[in-house]
Amino acid sequence: MTYETTVIAMLKILHERLRQGHRTASYPSEAPVLPERFRGAPRIVPERCREGCGDCLDACPFGAIEGTAGGPRLDLGRCIFCGACAAACPHGVLEFSRDHRLAARRREDLLAGAEGHRLAYALDGEMRRLFGRSLKLRQVSAGGCNACEADLNVLNTLVFDLARFGIQFVASPRHADGLMVTGPVTENMRFALLESYAALPAPKLVIASGACAIAGGPFRGSPECHDGIGDLLPVDLYIPGCPPHPYTALDGLLRLLGRL
């Protein structure tokens, strides 16, 4: 390449760069605006519930809804946010909002009722001191369909710019502070997943990202899957969704680190 062509190529890049402009979102100072039809945190109004009606329970393909005295409770861990329950309810008891904030620290915190559910709280003490400003994660897909993986990769794009929060995906578990698992854990990936966890230096975190990793997702009950990582690893953060929206994942991570 001659000097001139190099300069022209560079000018073209700069021109396109100027034209397309700066696109990193102002999150978290500004709340993200998600599409009108996005299904996020459920809103449950039990007063509208009619006794003896189990339409929402029957509509859920994955048994994520439990009928209680205080109205339906939705397990955000099992939920794939298909919206079948909301569509089936003739009384408007249950609907999905555009609120992307879903992540929780404990499995039981994912049960959403009239009062919503308990959002993730921050790590405490030494763990927060160690990871609060710098968190390196190793991602392991254990039967994930590549939607969870793709929407985690998105966090590295300039829109989200994950690195500005001090969070990074790293190439080896030995370099990582935590394991971010996607997929229902296929039997064929169980060993590799446990080996990856063992390779992480302590203290270490485990994050279950997506309906599959939390409770098996669409493959709950498959004889070749483990219904998520719950029985295999100690989980520090659950990120619901099928797949979780990138903002849902980012929100969960920042809450874990006490940054939101």
Place this chain on the structure above:
Amino acid sequence: MSPLRAAVPLTNGGAIPLADLPLLGRGHFTGALLAEVAEGARVAAYFAAPAGRVLELYAILARDAHSDLAVLRTEIGSDYPSLASRCPELQLFEREIAEQYGSIPTAHPWFKPVRFHRSWNGRDAWGRGAERPQPAVQEFYRVEGEEIHEVAVGPVHAGVIEPGHFRFQCHGELVMHLEIALGYQHRDVERLLLGGPHPATPHQLETVAGDTSIGHATAWSHVSEALGGGSVPPRGEALRLVALELERLANHVGDIGALAGDVGFLPTAAFCGRLRGDYLNATAVLCGSRFGRGLVRPGGVAAELSDEQAATLRERLATVARDTRGALELFFDTPSVLARLEGTGHVAVEDAAAVGLVGVAARACGLVRDARKHHPLGGYRTAGIEPAVKWGGDVFARAAVRQREIDDSLALVDRTLAALPPGPVRAENGSPRPKSLAVALVEGWRGEVVHAALTDAAGRFSRYKIVDPSFRNWTGLALALRGEQISDFPLCNKSFNLSYCGFDL
């Protein structure tokens, strides 16, 4: 009956009663299959289904030149002569059947497991004991020699990607052979579908390969409509087309970005990373999900799009289209980028045809294969698709096919949204026909997605066969690496960008 006439014709998206499908003798079946292939037919699917104490073997052939399919059926027992040496595109199908039902294709030239699971009927084709097979535990092909070394990679890779195991035979930097062992993502999808459709069925099919949710949901919907006799209203067909093309756009744009990242050309990598999200967000406008979950359903689509919403979406896409073209132009105009793509990861057209490559990878080798043209369904019947074909067979050709398809899809989506037919988006589908076979081929963004369903006396699935394009194309990646530098593996890999879970099912 002459062998040539033995195959029963079927159009894409059609169904036939099993009673109309003769059970051919083995020789007859083989003769007809090889004759069809010699005439230019491709094997779209090849699978077994239990029938009492025996297995029935189905071959679904795609006759692109005639825009139709042809079906053959025979019976196999615990072993049968392999056809893989005479028709290499069968080799993986025969191994799959062996793994599922323990039926051995004798004299198969490369007889290894595919996904490493227990057989479905307790008969193990490799005579392995009662213990569960472990993934990638097999004899790998080895090149012997003093200076030869072996490189093993995976199942856990360095990036945020799915697992698989790659075994390279290298002489210095030079790759002499690559063998790919998959199966880590095996979730047992096909068996979960038995007796269906179940309430979970649509969701499981949308996650066969999550980046092809629309492609698989569309194929399943066509199969359901073929069995149920339902027809899709024109507006529903148009919105399905928009959804499938948006899926193509998101992934193709993402792939160009990934290629740019791999050759260290950051402007396009950065632009395309963002733009891919813009296409996903456009899909989310349709149905709330960036991956199109819940959108395509038997009878049409599950969500209405008003003319005003369509106009807004069109405007929004016009901006994204301009930015996309800008990002792609930089990439394809930069000599240092082209120098890395041209001649890298070459697959010869004869090899591509022999192993039965589909989609982008096939078209980049000069093969004119695009189900949207040869076997069009729904909105594609009138879309006038001209397949994007390049001849190079290298990384550049695979990138260039994507570039052309991005342009074509942008125009097609714009045209379709501008003139959405009026009316409803979904119609009732009838109850499924009993004892029938239904087949649908859909050109997903990677290539041909094939779904075939057999129903029982009650119209439930007694066998559901899924052929993701990745099932055909991983072999292409292995071929592309021969004679390459091992350091170019990531680039070659991205140029195919295949699905692990789509292969593993």
